[in-house]
Amino acid sequence: MQKIIKMIEDETEFAILSHIDEDADALGSSLAMLKMLKQMGKDAVFYVDKSVEKRLTFLSNDYVIYDNTKKSYELVICLDSGDLSRLGNRVSIFNNSQKSICIDHHYTNIGYCDENVIDGNMSSTSEMVYNLLCEMGANITSEMAKFLYCGIMGDTGCLKYSCASPGTALVISKLMEYDFDHADVCRRIFDTDPIELVKLRGYIMNNLESYFDGKVTLAWADEDVLDRFNVSERDTGNIVNIPRGVEGTQVAAFIKKTPEKTKISLRSNGKYNVGEIAQKLGGGGHEMAAGITVGTISVDEAKEKLLEAIGEVIDG
Numbered sequence: 001m002q003k004i005i006k007m008i009e010d011e012t013e014f015a016i017l018s019h020i021d022e023d024a025d026a027l028g029s030s031l032a033m034l035k036m037l038k039q040m041g042k043d044a045v046f047y048v049d050k051s052v053e054k055r056l057t058f059l060s061n062d063y064v065i066y067d068n069t070k071k072s073y074e075l076v077i078c079l080d081s082g083d084l085s086r087l088g089n090r091v092s093i094f095n096n097s098q099k100s101i102c103i104d105h106h107y108t109n110i111g112y113c114d115e116n117v118i119d120g121n122m123s124s125t126s127e128m129v130y131n132l133l134c135e136m137g138a139n140i141t142s143e144m145a146k147f148l149y150c151g152i153m154g155d156t157g158c159l160k161y162s163c164a165s166p167g168t169a170l171v172i173s174k175l176m177e178y179d180f181d182h183a184d185v186c187r188r189i190f191d192t193d194p195i196e197l198v199k200l201r202g203y204i205m206n207n208l209e210s211y212f213d214g215k216v217t218l219a220w221a222d223e224d225v226l227d228r229f230n231v232s233e234r235d236t237g238n239i240v241n242i243p244r245g246v247e248g249t250q251v252a253a254f255i256k257k258t259p260e261k262t263k264i265s266l267r268s269n270g271k272y273n274v275g276e277i278a279q280k281l282g283g284g285g286h287e288m289a290a291g292i293t294v295g296t297i298s299v300d301e302a303k304e305k306l307l308e309a310i311g312e313v314i315d316g
C-alpha cells in the first residue's frame, strides 16, 4: 500500500477506471477515490463505460462517459476491475497513460498495473478503498461514506454473503456514523425495482430451468424478452439471485443476450467455485460470484457451453 500512496501523492493528473457494467462496488469505490483526489487538489476524472445503471444513478453524477477520444494521464487508477478486458474501450486511456495502479479484490486478478494491491479475501474494493483512505489520513465526508457503504453493501448483499468478514462489519459500523440515510441506500439498491423489471422477474421465475438434479438453476433473457418487458440489459439488476434462491441450487446462472453481447452471471451457494467455471469460459470473478461475456452467441449456445463447463466441475 505504501508505494501506491507515494504514487498518488506524487502525481497530479489522474484517471479512475473501473469495470464495464459498473456495479455498486465499482461506482462506490471509484467515486470515493475521486472525491479524495479532489480534496488533495488533484486533477482527476472518473470515466464510466456507458450510462450508469438506473438504480445507482442516485449516488452521484460526478463521472464522464468515455467518448473514445484519445486521452492520457500521469496515473490511471483501476478499481474493482479483474483484468484489462473489463475496462472495455477505456483500455485506450490505460494504454496511453504513463503509470497505473490497481486496487481489487478479484482473486483471478493477475496484477496488470505497475503497482497492484489485490486481496481476494476482501469483501469489496470499497472496503479496500476505505482502508486506504484511513491510511492516507483522508477527510472522509458523509458523501464519501455513503459511496463506500453502498459499494460494500452491494458486494456483500447487506453483509449476507460469505465474503463479508468481521472486519467488513466494523467498517460498515464506522461508515454508519456519518450523516447519510443508510436505509435509503439499501432500499434503492436491493428493495426497489421499476414495475417493468418486476414483471420481467415474474417472466424469468416462470421460465427457470433446472439441471444436474437441481444443483444448477438457470435463468435467461434474450433481446426479445427484454424488449417485450421494456427493460434495458443495463437495468436487469440482481436477477441472478432468483435462480440462486431456489432450494437445492449450488450454482445459479443468468444468461442475458443483446445484439451486442451475451453475458453469463454466476453465483455459488458455497459448494462449487464459480470463478473456476467462469475461467474455463474466458471469464473471471470470485469463488461465489463470477461472470463471462461469450461473444454474441445465442442463449441456447451459451447454455450448452456453460452446462459443459459446470459438468466438469460438478462431476470432476
Ligand SMILES: [Mn+2]
Binding pocket: 025, 026, 080, 105, 123, 124, 125, 155
Ligand atoms: Mn467488487
